[in-house]
Amino acid sequence: MKLGLQLGYWGAQPPQGVGELVAAAEEAGFDAIFTxxxxxxxxxxxxxxxxxxxxxxxxxxxxxxxxxxxxxxxxMHALTLDHLTGGRVILGMGVSGPQVVEGWYGQPFAKPLARTREVVDIVRKVLAREAPVTNDGPHYPLPYSGPGSVGLGKPLKPIVHPLRADLPIWLGAEGPKNVAQTAEIADGWIPIFYTPRTAGMYQPWLDEGFARPGARRTREDFEIAATCHLQVVADAAEKQAVLDALKPVIALYMGGMGAKEQNFHKNVFERMGYAAITDQVQELFLAGKREEATALIPTELADEMHIVGTAGEVKERVAQWAETGVTTLLLSSRSAEEIRQVAELLA
Incomplete structure (x- = not known):
């Protein structure tokens, strides 16, 4: 199992010290860096x-x-960056949720699976550069001829010859149908809140996708990149402090990321067996009572989602994740020293 550094997205300000983290990850033998x-x-x-x-x-x-x-x-973004880096790009994509798609991007959210299939197909056509790119699908028609069209759209091939037609495409997917489609059309899967205990839930969904006619990959060459926080601690007290510090983020995703009527992250926690608290966490979080929502997050959930423990416990937990088919562990990290420590421990 490979290690990746998960830089995530920014908060209110650009994070400090990221260059040092990236340099340490490259030096320490990490396989990838993700944003x-x-x-x-x-x-x-x-x-x-x-x-x-x-x-x-x-x-x-x-x-x-x-x-x-x-x-x-x-x-275009992917092929440009792939050239600049000598063929090192992994294009991870996902549909996000209706609040962001319709509220921030001003685009319709309907039919997320069909939209995903069209996007992947068009991106692959661009990267293959075998013919001018067209698409007959209803979501991203090329050339466009709908309302407002002047009727002059022309199918085009990219000016730049892509470095790799097979640039890997990984998809973020949460529900059964989306995970199955990911196994069918993508090169890898980026699950959210993946844990060894719940890994078995996903296997039939993945198998369904691999079994579909024309599936791009098999289980043997399909990548699974799971994200977690990994930290070596000295004792149980320090472990509890670390897990407590992780709970607000869990509360955010369970209660605040998405609309009350449709929160895909909340659905994942319910599938994981935490349906008894999800509604209450969401109610408190949306009411602005974030500390009260966080207080409801069980320590065992934070412990299940992340790898926190003594050196021996961490090695044992990492092995459990690898046994479930995870090919890359995407780790958040706070310092270059922590990255070196993890790499040395798991070498």
Whole structure:
């Protein structure tokens, strides 16, 4: 199992010390560096900025929000960065949720699975550069001929010859149908809140996708990149403090990321067996009572989602994640020293 550094997306200000983290990850033998986006910083620019100092690690997005750019624009970003990095890009994409898609990007959220399939198909056509790119699908028709069209759209091929037609595309997916489609059409899967205990829930969904006619990959060459926080602690008291510090983020995703009527992250926690608290956490969080919502997050959930413990416990937990089929563990980290410590421990 490979290690990746998850830089995530920015808070109110650009994070400090990221260059040191990236340099440490490259030095320590990490396989990849990933960035993310929500409705603030974008995923591509930080990857290009900090990635320019690297020469070996793969550079991935986890995830690019499909509604934020047209499919051909996404492909342009990917092929440009792939050239600049000598073929090290992993294009991770996802549909986000209706609050962000319709509230921030001003795009319709309906039919997320069909939209995903169209986006992946168009991106692959751009990267293949075999013919001018067209698409007959209803979501991203190329050329466009709908309302407001002047009727002069022309199918085009990218001016730049892409470095790799097979640039890997990984998809963020949460529900059964989306995970199955990901196994069918993508090169990898970026799950959210994946844990060894719940890994079995996903296996039939993945198997369904692999079994579909024309599936792109098999389980043997399909990548699964799971994100967690990994930290070595001295004792139980320090472990509890670390887990407590992780609970506010869990409360945010369970209660505040998405609309009350539709929160895909909340649905994942319910599938994980925490339905008894999800409604109450959401109610408190949306009412502005974030501390009360956080107080409801069980320590065992934080412990299940992350790898926190003594050196021996961490090694044992990492092995459990690897046994479930995870090929890359995407880790958040606070310092270069922590990155070196993790790499040495798991070497």
């Amino acid at each position: 993310a986006e929500a409705w603030g910083s974008d995923a591509f620019t930080p990857l290009a900025w900090w990635g320019r100092e690297t020469s070996r690690v793969r550079l991935g997005t986890s995830i690019v929000q499909m509604s934020g750019r047209t499919p051909t624009s996404i492909a």
